[in-house]
Amino acid sequence: MVHGEAWTLKEFFVYPNEYIYWTIQIVMYPFMTGLVAGAFVLSSLYHVFGVKQLKEIARFSLVFSFALLPVAMMPLMLHLQQPQRGFEVMMTPHFTSAIAAFGIVFSTYGMIVASELWFVYRRHFVTTAAGLGGKASRSKIEQAWFLLYSVLTLGARDLGEESLARDEKAVRVLAAVGIPVACFLHGYAGFIFGSVKANALWMTPLMPVIFICSAVVSGIALCILTYIATMEIRKLVLSWQRKHGRALETKEELKSAEIQVVRMTSRYLIMFLVLAITLELLDLIFRGYTAVKSWDILRSVIYGRDFVNIFILQYGLGNLVPFILFLIPGLSIRRAAAGCALVLLGVFMMRWNVVIGGQAFSSSFAGFMHYQLPIWPDSFETFKEGLFGALMVGITPFVLFWLVTWVLPVFGRNDSR
Amino acid sequence: MITRRRFCKNALLVAGGIAMPLAALEWFDPKRLHAERKDAAPVRWGFLVDTYKCVGCGMCVKACKIENETPYDADVSRTWVERYIVTKDGRTHIDSPKAARDGFIDKRVDLGEGRMETIRDEDIEKAFFVPKLCNQCDNPPCVQVCPVGATYQAADGVVLVDRSWCIGCGYCIMGCPYGVRFFHPVYHVAEKCNFCYHRISKGMKTACVDACPFGARLVGNLRNPDDPVTKVIMSERVAVLKEEYGTKPQVFYRGLSREVR
Ligand code: SF4
Ligand code: SF4
Numbered sequence: 001m002v003h004g005e006a007w008t009l010k011e012f013f014v015y016p017n018e019y020i021y022w023t024i025q026i027v028m029y030p031f032m033t034g035l036v037a038g039a040f041v042l043s044s045l046y047h048v049f050g051v052k053q054l055k056e057i058a059r060f061s062l063v064f065s066f067a068l069l070p071v072a073m074m075p076l077m078l079h080l081q082q083p084q085r086g087f088e089v090m091m092t093p094h095f096t097s098a099i100a101a102f103g104i105v106f107s108t109y110g111m112i113v114a115s116e117l118w119f120v121y122r123r124h125f126v127t128t129a130a131g132l133g134g135k136a137s138r139s140k141i142e143q144a145w146f147l148l149y150s151v152l153t154l155g156a157r158d159l160g161e162e163s164l165a166r167d168e169k170a171v172r173v174l175a176a177v178g179i180p181v182a183c184f185l186h187g188y189a190g191f192i193f194g195s196v197k198a199n200a201l202w203m204t205p206l207m208p209v210i211f212i213c214s215a216v217v218s219g220i221a222l223c224i225l226t227y228i229a230t231m232e233i234r235k236l237v238l239s240w241q242r243k244h245g246r247a248l249e250t251k252e253e254l255k256s257a258e259i260q261v262v263r264m265t266s267r268y269l270i271m272f273l274v275l276a277i278t279l280e281l282l283d284l285i286f287r288g289y290t291a292v293k294s295w296d297i298l299r300s301v302i303y304g305r306d307f308v309n310i311f312i313l314q315y316g317l318g319n320l321v322p323f324i325l326f327l328i329p330g331l332s333i334r335r336a337a338a339g340c341a342l343v344l345l346g347v348f349m350m351r352w353n354v355v356i357g358g359q360a361f362s363s364s365f366a367g368f369m370h371y372q373l374p375i376w377p378d379s380f381e382t383f384k385e386g387l388f389g390a391l392m393v394g395i396t397p398f399v400l401f402w403l404v405t406w407v408l409p410v411f412g413r414n415d416s417r
Numbered sequence: 418m419i420t421r422r423r424f425c426k427n428a429l430l431v432a433g434g435i436a437m438p439l440a441a442l443e444w445f446d447p448k449r450l451h452a453e454r455k456d457a458a459p460v461r462w463g464f465l466v467d468t469y470k471c472v473g474c475g476m477c478v479k480a481c482k483i484e485n486e487t488p489y490d491a492d493v494s495r496t497w498v499e500r501y502i503v504t505k506d507g508r509t510h511i512d513s514p515k516a517a518r519d520g521f522i523d524k525r526v527d528l529g530e531g532r533m534e535t536i537r538d539e540d541i542e543k544a545f546f547v548p549k550l551c552n553q554c555d556n557p558p559c560v561q562v563c564p565v566g567a568t569y570q571a572a573d574g575v576v577l578v579d580r581s582w583c584i585g586c587g588y589c590i591m592g593c594p595y596g597v598r599f600f601h602p603v604y605h606v607a608e609k610c611n612f613c614y615h616r617i618s619k620g621m622k623t624a625c626v627d628a629c630p631f632g633a634r635l636v637g638n639l640r641n642p643d644d645p646v647t648k649v650i651m652s653e654r655v656a657v658l659k660e661e662y663g664t665k666p667q668v669f670y671r672g673l674s675r676e677v678r
Contacts, residue, residue: 002493003600010529013511013678015549015596016497021587081585081605088565088584099564099588197558197662198594293661363596364678366511367529 003081006382007374012367020359020371023385025075027355028393030189030211031218031348033072035397037186038219039065040113040178045268047116047175053264056257059120060230060410061223066113067401073106074393078384098192109178109185116174118154119167121408125152126159148407186215193354200294200365201301201358206283213276218347220269221340224262226401228337230410231258262336266326273343277319280350297365305368306357314353318346460573461667462612463639465646465655466548468672470633473498473546475520480628482518484613486603493599494518495610496550496625501676502526504540509676521546547677548634550625551576551597551610552658552666559589559598559609568607574639574667575614580606594662612636639667 004019039061045051046058077083090103129149132142156163187208193199194207231254238251284302287295302310322339356371374386383389481496482489497516503509512527525533557576560568567583570576583606590598590607601608613623617636621627626634637646649655649671656673657666670677 002491002602003605005492012528013499013513014529016513016516017493017599018596019599021590021600076586079586081587081600082583085565085582085584088582092565092582094563094566096561097564097588098562099586102564192588196562196591198592363594364511366509366678 003381006379007372007385009370009372010362010367011370012362013364014362014367014369015364018362018369020356020369022355022359023079023371024373024387024390025079025385025393027348027351028075028390029072029079030186030193030215030355031351032068032075032393032397033186033189034211034215034218034347034351035222036065036068036072036109036219037182037212038216038221039068039223040182040219041216042220042223042265042268044175044179044182047171048179051264053260057223057227057261057265060227061219062113062117062120063404063408063410064223064226064397064401065219066117067404068397069110069113070400071393071397074396075390076102078389078393098188098195101188105181105185105188109181112174112178112181116171116178117408118152119170119174122153122156122167123159123164124409125149126157129153130157152407183212187212193358198363199358200298200361200363202354204283206279207354210276210279210283213272213279214347214350216272217269217276218344220265220272221343221347224265224269225337225340225344226398227265228258228262228333228340259331259333262333263331266331266336266339269340269343270323270326273319273323277315294365297361301357301360301368305360305370306353309349309357310353314346314349317342318349319343322346458572458574459640461639462553462574462617463637463646463650464550464553464612464668465635465637465649466668466670467633467635468545468547468670468674470631471498471546471548471629472631472633473500473517473521474630475517476628476630477548477625477634478516478518480624481610481613484616484624487608488602489518491602492516493602493608495597495608496548499547499549499677500526500544501547501674502536502544503542503676504536505542506540510534510536511676511678543674545672545674547670547673548625549595549597549658550668551612552595552664552668553612555665555667556663558592558594558662558664562588562592564588571614575612575617576609577611577614578607578609580604583607594659594664595666 002019004021004023007023008019010018042054043058043060043062043065046054077086080086089100090107093100093103095101129146129152132138132146132149135142138146190208190211193202193211194204196202235251235254238254242251287298322342325335325339325342328335359369359371361368374382377383377386377388475498478494478496478498481487482494485495487494492515494516497513499511499513500517500521501509501511510526514521514523514527523533525535528534553575555574557568557570560570560576563569563583564586565582565584567579568576568589569579580601585600585606587600587607590600593609598607598609600606613621613625616623623634623636626636635646635649637644639647639650641647642651646669650669653671655669655671657669658673658677659666
């Protein structure tokens with residue numbers, strides 16, 4: 001079987017070698033890197049611009065962005081035909097290719113996030129290590145934690161006023177440097193598509209900017225959503241603790257803090273959403289107005305074959321409805337959660353409509369290709385590039401996040417200023 | 418304590434240290450050395466397709482599949498032949514069933530997924546065949562986008578794929594405006610026509626050129642003014658495919674029509 005044959009349906013004249021080669025994993029790739037970049041930008045709003053209301057969610061989104069990082073690479077590896085050679089992109093990059101920069105951009109960004117995290121958590125590392133170290137007898141597990149935290153301090157155990165102030169300054173600088181790098185990480189994913197001159201739908205210089213805006217939108221939406229979810233869990237835990245008479249905070253305290261954060265954050269969400277939609281519409285209008293050679297086939301894809309995907313799911317459900325949900329005054333937690341979920345759907349559909357939609361027509365401009373997402377895998381290939389492969393990529397960050405929070409607790413800490 | 422002076426000094430040293438090996442890369446760029454030699458690349462392979470002569474028998478596709486070990490029944494091929502039927506109502510019907518491996522044995526037009534369209538003879542205004550293959554572009558986007566340099570252009574213009582290096586990302590497949598590339602069903606790396614490089618570099622013709630009973634295909638050296646291919650290109654009216662992409666294709670066509678995609 002030829003790669004791509006399993007999920008491509010051809011109609012009218014399509015070149016014999018054309019199939020849908022870039023599938024669901026290439027939809028997941030910009031979606032996941034978008035979440036990484038967006039989460040980071042959100043955390044930087046607090047660290048750089050000092051938006052005080054975002055303090056709680058800032059730490060949370062920074063850790064989340066860290067947990068998402070390895071997942072940005074996963075879809076690419078799952079997509080490669082020779083994944084064992086994937087590393088060569090970093091070892092022997094061919095710099096005229098947009099993909100070749102991946103290693104550099106990605107590792108720069110990774111280092112920035114990791115070091116920012118370290119500065120944010122250094123105090124926690126030191127105090128925990130000191131606390132465990134002070135104990136007379138440690139169990140095996142405590143010993144392991146002690147070792148881990150001692151290593152994590154990297155020997156910098158000074159907690160004086162001055163050194164803490166220096167930590168804070170480092171965080172600010174790293175967060176500031178991180179913003180352009182995060183935008184670059186994602187804008188460059190847009191460039192990978194936007195620079196393919198052979199593809200009439202992809203080729204536009206607006207692509208990187210559109211990608212960045214929608215990335216920030218999706219990152220913020222996911223952070224709010226996960227934040228709400230974790231808060232709900234904490235509330236459950238609290239009421240359980242109440243019953244056993246050892247609660248620290250009251251439920252109401254949590255609740256009011258939560259709605260504060262959510263309202264503030266969703267304001268930024270709206271801002272970026274408006275920007276993203278404006279650019280996307282500009283692109284669409286421009287294509288229709290200039291109507292170059294490819295417009296005939298693009299029009300039949302955009303207004304015909306992909307109409308539901310583009311106008312109902314992406315713009316309607318994914319943009320317009322959440323827009324209204326957020327703008328109706330008196331935003332409640334539940335409404336915010338629904339809005340964020342829809343925004344995520346919208347951004348996912350945008351990626352889908354770019355990646356799959358860009359291959360919905362043949363480069364002969366005389367035929368169409370239809371992508372059938374493999375659901376039940378009957379081979380490794382249809383697993384990787386099917387529903388379950390995508391779900392695997394989608395779930396991994398949450399598992400990682402859960403693991404990371406064992407070491408880097410996100411909530412109920414007041415040690416950073 | 419690091420003083421400002423020491424810092425500046427060290428920074429300069431480091432910058433200089435980094436610049437040195439980079440400069441060496443520039444000095445010893447083998448491509449430039451090669452280009453500066455007077456007799457650089459005496460060969461530039463090109464191709465001439467005479468669509469007036471093509472009858473759509475598909476012998477070339479058959480020969481290519483066997484010669485280059487593209488699995489015979491797989492629905493991909495390094496070369497293919499397209500049939501164009503322009504009807505009196507101005508519509509163009511195009512197909513290439515099985516890449517025309519078996520020629521065009523059915524008069525009906527293949528619409529894909531098993532659907533066929535019957536066209537009555539009296540409705541046909543004109544009809545012709547167009548063989549396709551890699552254009553060995555002078556400005557090949559497929560080479561530009563390969564992230565590891567597994568696709569590269571030889572000095573004689575032919576674009577090649579290193580099967581031991583390709584990571585199978587498919588970026589080159591997306592980058593080629595002609596739909597020439599695909600993933601090899603056995604090796605799972607990017608695959609395309611390379612003018613039968615193993616043959617032409619030994620002085621033979623490509624398998625498709627040898628197989629065509631009507632002389633519709635010719636391969637030749639564009640640097641040699643006496644080559645029959647060069648002569649036709651220089652003296653007759655020829656065209657290339659999709660010039661607007663700026664790829665500078667090196668497969669030339671006689672009798673190209675505006676309907677050709
Ligand atoms: S025709 Fe396509 S594969 Fe061949 S050199 Fe040109 S861009 Fe590359
Ligand atoms: S599929 Fe192979 S040859 Fe093509 S761009 Fe990717 S690594 Fe290069």
